[in-house]
């Protein structure tokens with residue numbers, strides 16, 4: 001089964017061949033950032049708004065994507081993906097990065113063109129009312145420091161990082177960075193002694209503790225044995241979130257205001 005994703009553009013002549021994952025002369029800041037941004041059916045209207053905002057001739061593209069594409073749920077904002085990150089994720093076999101823009105809306109950045117099996121231009125469905133369009137433009141809001149300081153801390157954390165303190169989430173152990181490298185020695189030693197028997201005996205039901213720093217990086221604070229075992233077993237982990245980075249600084253930086 002394939003998945004359908006939508007891209008809105010002001011260019012009526014895009015084709016599968018013209019999608020460039022990295023760079024692309026006509027794209028804004030295309031030399032520094034990459035990916036082909038799309039949305040799913042539920043957010044069709046957002047892509048339609050991009051098509052209208054782009055200038056040119058508003059056109060919607062429906063992309064057929066292979067059902068077995070490797071979609072990675074990246075925490076935090078994914079509005080701009082650097083070329084270096086894209087290359088790293090491609091090396092890890094990731095095809096699509098799914099995450100949120102700074103307004104919290106879900107978007108899919110395709111980083112492997114080969115998983116797109118078809119692309120066709122469609123007339124823009126005119127169901128996007130003026131009110132919807134204004135709402136989307138209004139949401140593209142640049143926050144001042146004062147506005148951010150006045151917000152509820154959980155709302156602020158979610159806007160900045162996608163999560164708030166004490167959120168309990170399911171996470172792929174590969175998405176957690178190691179902060180305390182010396183804490184890895186203990187599980188490695190246990191694995192040497194006990195092998196898979198030890199790996200299979202580790203209880204993964206208790207959440208590990210993960211902090212999020214100002215760059216949105218998730219770091220392991222506690223649970224090195226569970227992470228090690230989950231990696232070996234190919235299983236996910238439960239994680240309790242602690243926000244360590246300043247959300248205000250993170251948002252201001254992202255808006256280019258710091």
Ligand SMILES: NC(=O)c1ccc[n+]([C@@H]2O[C@H](COP(=O)([O-])OP(=O)(O)OC[C@H]3O[C@@H](n4cnc5c(N)ncnc54)[C@H](O)[C@@H]3O)[C@@H](O)[C@H]2O)c1
Nearest residue numbers: 007008009011019020027028035036037038047050079107
């Ligand atoms: N356009 C969409 O449907 C869409 C969907 C989800 C999110 N977004 C958001 O909008 C921001 C801007 O994205 P954009 O796609 O509108 O880019 P853009 O503003 O850089 O687009 C400029 C032009 O380049 C085309 N283009 C975009 N990516 C391309 C690629 N990889 N290869 C060839 N042509 C490409 C676009 O269709 C457009 O004609 C993204 O950072 C993302 O957060 C856009």
